[in-house]
Amino acid sequence: MPELENCPTCGTVYMKNPVRDVCENCYKEEEKKYDIVSKFLRVRTNRASTIENLVKSTGVEEELIYKWTRKGRLKAAQFPNLGYPCDLCGTIITQGKLCSSCSGGILQDLNRLEKEKESKEARKKGTYYSF
Template sequence: MNEIINCSRCGELYMENAFRDVCAKCAKSEEEMYETVYRFLRQRENRAATIERVVEVTGVKEELIHKWVKKGRLHAAHFPNLGYPCDRCGAIITKGKICGKCTMDIERDLKQIQREEEFEVEKQRGEGHLTYYAANKRK
């Protein structure tokens, strides 16, 4: 069931739904800003513009541009200098949730944890099986 929540931009109450994360008024405003950004980027000389340049010319907040790239409304293939921050380190990426470096770091950490767990299992298996006897000969 849908809930009534506050808009993250203006604080107004609205009925939460899967299509919007802001109220209808803010969604309309965002759509107008999107059109402004898209019209700017469609011009051939602006296709390689950086996010900073787009923000400077259009006045649209960087977070909104990141949101549109992340949702696929602005394609990185068409606009190569656009992206959004990695969820882990903040580096600019064009697909997924985390960058390649963070992915490798996480995979390395997982492999290390797996090796440690395997070592502990082997250690547990080995305990109790090795018994040493000392032969004391008295003369």
């Protein structure tokens, strides 16, 4: 059953949609802004633009550009200086949710916890002698 939700942009109530995360009016505005960004990036000299340059040149909000890059509408392979922030530290990345240093840190923590768990189990399974 469809759910009602408030639009994160304007606050109006709309039917939650798996394709869109904003109301119909905000979606139309976002599409207009996407067209502006897309036309700007089609020019060969603009393809190497950074996020800051793109924001200055088009007037489109940084968060929308991040959103489109995260969803794959603006491909990092075609536009090498575009990306979005890592969910933990904010470093600009081009794929996934975490940068390599954050994911490496999480893996190290998981390995450390696994070793601690194994050592606790080994201590519990110690040999006991009765006299």
